[in-house]
Amino acid sequence: xxxxxxxxxxxTLSEEAFLTINCTYTATGYPSLFWYVQYPGxxxxxxxxxxxxxxxxxxxxxxxxxxxxxxxxxxxKGSVQVSDSAVYFCALTGGGADGLTFGKGTHxxxxx
Amino acid sequence: DAGVIQSPRHEVTEMGQEVTLRCKPISGHNxxxxxxxxxxxxxxxxxxxxxxxxxDDSGMPEDRFSAKxxxxxxxxxxxQPSEPRDSAVYFCASIRTGGGSQPQHFGDGTRLSIL
Numbered sequence: 647x648x649x650x651x652x653x654x655x656x657x658t659l660s661e662e663a664f665l666t667i668n669c670t671y672t673a674t675g676y677p678s679l680f681w682y683v684q685y686p687g688x689x690x691x692x693x694x695x696x697x698x699x700x701x702x703x704x705x706x707x708x709x710x711x712x713x714x715x716x717x718x719x720x721x722x723k724g725s726v727q728v729s730d731s732a733v734y735f736c737a738l739t740g741g742g743a744d745g746l747t748f749g750k751g752t753h754x755x756x757x758x
Numbered sequence: 759d760a761g762v763i764q765s766p767r768h769e770v771t772e773m774g775q776e777v778t779l780r781c782k783p784i785s786g787h788n789x790x791x792x793x794x795x796x797x798x799x800x801x802x803x804x805x806x807x808x809x810x811x812x813x814d815d816s817g818m819p820e821d822r823f824s825a826k827x828x829x830x831x832x833x834x835x836x837x838q839p840s841e842p843r844d845s846a847v848y849f850c851a852s853i854r855t856g857g858g859s860q861p862q863h864f865g866d867g868t869r870l871s872i873l
Contacts, residue, residue: 680861682864685854688865688866688867689762689864689865690801690847690849690851690864691864691868692861692862692863695861722856728801735801745791745793745803745806745808745814745817746791746793746803746851746862748800748801748802749800751800751801752801
């Protein structure tokens with residue numbers, strides 16, 4: 647079956663630091679890959695997505711590249727802000743109306 | 759457009775009671791998903807519907823859990839009888855299928871506490 651593994655948190659960084667959150671996956675076929683973000687007390691919001699190999703998703707300064715050869719979709723940001731503090735989830739779906747398979751989430755804390 | 763609407767936002771009840779969670783998907787979306795989030799297990803897919811028909815309920819933990827979608831604009835997740843280990847945040851999500859992988863849109867969740 648499908649599975650997603652992402653680095654455990656919490657990850658604590660200083661403002662303007664470089665961020666990487668690792669994500670690897672196991673899936674049959676050609677999944678679509680997503681990063682969702684969850685702020686305290688809220689639901690999940692889509693951050694970015696990629697639907698095929700070598701696609702790069704980007705949004706709000708965050709980027710992730712779909713690497714089929716390493717089955718990875720690592721999230722990066724060049725300069726984090728305090729407002730980026732949240733829980734980040736890597737997820738995949740087989741496509742169409744399939745449900746999402748999520749990683750356990752990475753709690754990111756950015757200190758001023 | 760209104761997003762996915764879930765109610766109630768919070769529910770506190772005693773074990774053994776029946777609990778009903780409600781979800782209104784985004785208008786025009788034809789697939790609906792129920793997820794459960796706990797500290798121990800993270801986010802888990804419970805069940806999903808396509809065009810109001812349950813497609814996969816393999817994630818439903820026990821027979822105490824049931825879900826219905828009587829029409830395109832409403833779904834319920836029911837727990838009867840409820841137990842303390844059912845305490846979690848339950849999310850509903852919806853999507854319009856067809857034409858590529860569209861992202862799921864999530865509601866704000868129902869935080870359920872069973873005493």
